[in-house]
Amino acid sequence: MKILLVDDSRTIRNIQKNILAKLEHKEIDEAADGVEALVKLDEFSPDLILLDWNMPNMDGYTFLQTIRKNGVKTPVIMCTTEAEKTRVVQAIQAGANNYVVKPFSTETMAEKIEQTMKKVAAGA
Amino acid sequence: MDVRYINPFVKSIKNLFQTMLSTNVAFGRPFIPSPDDDWRTDVSGVIGFSGDASGAVVLVFSMDTATKLASQFAGTTMDSDHPDFSDAIGELANMVAGGAKPEFEGLDISISLPSVIIGKNHELSNSRVHPGLVIPCDTTLGSFRVHVSMKIEKLATVGASS
Numbered sequence: 287m288k289i290l291l292v293d294d295s296r297t298i299r300n301i302q303k304n305i306l307a308k309l310e311h312k313e314i315d316e317a318a319d320g321v322e323a324l325v326k327l328d329e330f331s332p333d334l335i336l337l338d339w340n341m342p343n344m345d346g347y348t349f350l351q352t353i354r355k356n357g358v359k360t361p362v363i364m365c366t367t368e369a370e371k372t373r374v375v376q377a378i379q380a381g382a383n384n385y386v387v388k389p390f391s392t393e394t395m396a397e398k399i400e401q402t403m404k405k406v407a408a409g410a
Numbered sequence: 411m412d413v414r415y416i417n418p419f420v421k422s423i424k425n426l427f428q429t430m431l432s433t434n435v436a437f438g439r440p441f442i443p444s445p446d447d448d449w450r451t452d453v454s455g456v457i458g459f460s461g462d463a464s465g466a467v468v469l470v471f472s473m474d475t476a477t478k479l480a481s482q483f484a485g486t487t488m489d490s491d492h493p494d495f496s497d498a499i500g501e502l503a504n505m506v507a508g509g510a511k512p513e514f515e516g517l518d519i520s521i522s523l524p525s526v527i528i529g530k531n532h533e534l535s536n537s538r539v540h541p542g543l544v545i546p547c548d549t550t551l552g553s554f555r556v557h558v559s560m561k562i563e564k565l566a567t568v569g570a571s572s
């Protein structure tokens with residue numbers, strides 16, 4: 287499974303990569319903002335996107351709205367410090383499949399990825 | 411500044427350090443900074459607030475503590491020359507601010523992207539507009555301070571969920 291990590295913090299992307307390596311996910315690519323993520327979406331064709339909200343150039347929410355408007359169905363897990371219920375609802379309405387609040391544990395990240403891929407496979 | 415605004419930050423710092431640094435934080439009594447205090451510091455991570463609240467939260471570290479905490483967070487040894495050192499400090503500040511935000515129920519608060527200042531003994535001047543509070547934090551990896559200066563621009567029920 288190809289996973290695209292989108293976060294302006296390289297430290298977070300590295301932490302996510304370490305967690306994904308433990309889960310045997312090795313096909314990983316990265317983007318530091320929404321603009322770069324749009325390019326990587328074409329080039330890398332990920333099966334799953336982990337998406338930060340607050341980023342320079344184009345934030346994750348705008349990226350999400352943009353790709354869903356263009357009919358892209360790739361599952362997206364928001365992974366962000368934005369934890370208010372209103373923000374979660376906003377992201378889900380814009381087409382996010384799941385939501386991980388930072389700070390996250392390895393267990394939470396693993397659980398949400400599994401949950402998301404199951405939901406997607408079941409056509410939910 | 412209202413002391414009740416401190417609790418959301420204490421909760422957020424505690425949760426961040428437990429979840430991503432496997433470290434407990436002991437909190438000292440928050441205090442109002444005095445102009446006579448020594449404001450020299452080595453590493454500062456700043457996040458600004460806007461929207462229904464304005465102000466900033468600043469994580470203030472000595473170089474020694476900052477490199478130890480950044481290393482623990484990143485899961486790799488980081489000295490001050492490491493290309494991701496300031497990124498790690500910025501993201502810690504981001505998570506402290508982001509984690510405190512939902513405690514201010516009913517407020518729509520936006521946070522800025524992180525700014526990180528690195529320089530031996532740089533001086534951190536406290537905002538004159540919104541005099542803040544300082545939270546002393548102690549961990550096995552070292553002590554640091556968190557400066558919170560916050561002004562609520564809209565009436566709200568702070569800490570209703572705590």
Ligand SMILES: [Mg+2]
Binds near residue numbers: 293295338339341504
């Ligand atoms: Mg970010």
